Amino acid sequence: MQKIAVIGTGYVGLVSGTCFAEIGNRIICCDIDETKIASLRRGIVPIYEPGLKELIDKNTAAGRLLFTSDVGAAIEASDIVYIAVGTPMSETGEADMKYVKDVARKIGEHLNGYKIIVNKSTVPVGTGELVRQIVSNHRKYPSVHFDVVSNPEFLREGSAISDCMNMDRAVIGSSSDKASKAIADLHAPFGTRIYLTDLESAEMIKYAANAFLATKISFINAIANICERVGADVVQVSEGMGLDSRIGGKFLQAGIGYGGSCFPKDTFALAHIADQSGYDFELLKAVIRTNDKQRLIVTDKLKQAIGTIEGKRIAVLGLAFKPHTDDMRYAPSLTIVPEIVQLGASVSAFDPIATETAKPLLPESVRYCGTVEEALEGCDACVILTEWPEIVGMDLTRAKRLMNATVLIDGRNCISPLSVQQHGFTYHSVGRRPVNVVGSGLHTANF
Numbered sequence: 001m002q003k004i005a006v007i008g009t010g011y012v013g014l015v016s017g018t019c020f021a022e023i024g025n026r027i028i029c030c031d032i033d034e035t036k037i038a039s040l041r042r043g044i045v046p047i048y049e050p051g052l053k054e055l056i057d058k059n060t061a062a063g064r065l066l067f068t069s070d071v072g073a074a075i076e077a078s079d080i081v082y083i084a085v086g087t088p089m090s091e092t093g094e095a096d097m098k099y100v101k102d103v104a105r106k107i108g109e110h111l112n113g114y115k116i117i118v119n120k121s122t123v124p125v126g127t128g129e130l131v132r133q134i135v136s137n138h139r140k141y142p143s144v145h146f147d148v149v150s151n152p153e154f155l156r157e158g159s160a161i162s163d164c165m166n167m168d169r170a171v172i173g174s175s176s177d178k179a180s181k182a183i184a185d186l187h188a189p190f191g192t193r194i195y196l197t198d199l200e201s202a203e204m205i206k207y208a209a210n211a212f213l214a215t216k217i218s219f220i221n222a223i224a225n226i227c228e229r230v231g232a233d234v235v236q237v238s239e240g241m242g243l244d245s246r247i248g249g250k251f252l253q254a255g256i257g258y259g260g261s262c263f264p265k266d267t268f269a270l271a272h273i274a275d276q277s278g279y280d281f282e283l284l285k286a287v288i289r290t291n292d293k294q295r296l297i298v299t300d301k302l303k304q305a306i307g308t309i310e311g312k313r314i315a316v317l318g319l320a321f322k323p324h325t326d327d328m329r330y331a332p333s334l335t336i337v338p339e340i341v342q343l344g345a346s347v348s349a350f351d352p353i354a355t356e357t358a359k360p361l362l363p364e365s366v367r368y369c370g371t372v373e374e375a376l377e378g379c380d381a382c383v384i385l386t387e388w389p390e391i392v393g394m395d396l397t398r399a400k401r402l403m404n405a406t407v408l409i410d411g412r413n414c415i416s417p418l419s420v421q422q423h424g425f426t427y428h429s430v431g432r433r434p435v436n437v438v439g440s441g442l443h444t445a446n447f
């Protein structure tokens with residue numbers, strides 16, 4: 001059993017702290033946000049993540065998971081201190097390191113014995129060294145030693161618990177073998193593969209991984225745009241490409257582009273790191289530009305389908321940046337909904353979970369609906385922005401009855417073209433052919 005302080009109770013701090021508790025460690029999750037800590041102590045989990053509340057309740061009841069706003073006391077009571085605070089995008093594109101630096105100072109001030117300081121936040125290369133210097137400079141007892149480790153997080157929102165419990169790999173970077181071993185041992189109960197490296201490479205692995213995944217998405221979106229023009233079907237193209245094990249089928253789902261708290265900010269941050277190092281990362285900059293443009297295709301398609309948007313009623317289905325989360329950070333809906341409203345349409349929006357997070361961020365005129373059906377009633381077109389199961393599985397017969405006109409813009413390619421066509425809808429997707437060719441797809445050799 002390790003005594004661990006996790007500083008920052010955002011997605012990463014809460015999920016990884018809870019998973020470390022689940023495998024038998026004593027975890028103190030701490031945050032300077034006292035309201036958040038007070039809620040967590042009352043059993044109210046501030047984010048929507050499937051399975052998280054149940055796991056928090058189980059581990060708090062077992063006494064393995066504690067919450068406090070006294071960050072100093074949590075540091076003093078622990079042998080391992082995880083930094084899991086935000087590194088948001090600053091105005092100039094680079095990661096804002098303010099919170100990490102504040103935490104490093106705090107750790108220095110409360111370093112009452114040997115501790116391993118582990119950075120889980122996504123940070124520019126060199127941050128481990130920066131943390132080491134800040135902690136050193138603020139040490140109350142200069143004779144007390146510490147080690148710094150980089151252990152970046154790879155979980156995805158919406159499947160965070162399972163990602164954490166079944167990591168593909170844990171990347172552990174440090175110049176101290178003793179500290180690396182301790183953090184590798186901590187991961188042993190997860191049965192995960194361990195990749196040991198130096199601090200700088202571990203920090204770079206995180207950015208490179210996110211930038212590569214973002215590149216796959218922008219690449220397939222560009223292919224989808226070409227498919228539309230030349231009459232190919234991007235779903236079949238990506239399936240056919242993905243069967244090559246060197247390419248792999250994951251992250252090749254075309255649509256309106258990536259959003260969320262990480263890909264947008266991490267691609268910008270890596271482009272900035274490259275610029276600072278004297279390398280113009282043109283490829284990554286093109287990935288970002290392609291993604292920014294991709295969300296604009298929704299209103300183009302809408303105009304194409306219904307002519308003028310002014311005075312029309314549009315149903316927007318899905319607001320969160322992906323299903324199974326209430327996170328609205330850099331969600332495509334934040335660009336698309338204001339654009340539709342600005343073009344003079346009235347918007348009826350439905351999202352099963354993200355409505356409350358979305359409200360302060362979207363135009364006041366948006367009408368929020370409790371069901372897909374309520375949003376569809378009387379509308380001239382329906383736009384799908386997030387592939388929530390209740391949206392993918394909507395009753396098309398009922399939808400057709402409720403809608404004024406039968407235009408469906410599927411920004412996530414999540415509805416079967418054949419099915420919408422059979423129900424009499426005019427279907428607009430991102431790079432799909434209106435109807436799949438019968439007999440297409442994977443067949444065995446003796447077909």
Ligand SMILES: NC(=O)C1=CN([C@@H]2O[C@H](COP(=O)(O)OP(=O)(O)OC[C@H]3O[C@@H](n4cnc5c(N)ncnc54)[C@H](O)[C@@H]3O)[C@@H](O)[C@H]2O)C=CC1
Nearest residue numbers: 008009010011012031032033085086087099102121122153
């Ligand atoms: N959200 C995600 O799915 C993933 C995020 N990451 C990375 O992990 C880091 C954290 O991300 P999120 O959890 O989304 O962040 P977040 O912004 O949601 O939460 C950060 C928390 O840190 C707290 N905090 C800030 N300064 C503090 C201080 N001095 N002392 C104590 N608490 C403090 C804030 O009050 C907030 O509750 C970022 O670097 C992010 O890029 C990595 C993988 C996945």
Ligand SMILES: O=C(O)[C@H]1O[C@H](OP(=O)(O)OP(=O)(O)OC[C@H]2O[C@@H](n3ccc(=O)[nH]c3=O)[C@H](O)[C@@H]2O)[C@H](O)[C@@H](O)[C@@H]1O
Nearest residue numbers: 153154155156157217251252253257258259260262321322
């Ligand atoms: O650093 C992070 O914060 C995390 O960022 C992403 O996780 P997340 O943003 O939660 O969600 P993803 O499932 O990766 O989706 C990101 C965006 O890409 C979009 N996407 C994803 C896959 C795809 O094929 N096509 C596509 O458009 C999604 O709709 C979503 O908007 C990474 O997948 C995680 O490994 C990483 O830890």
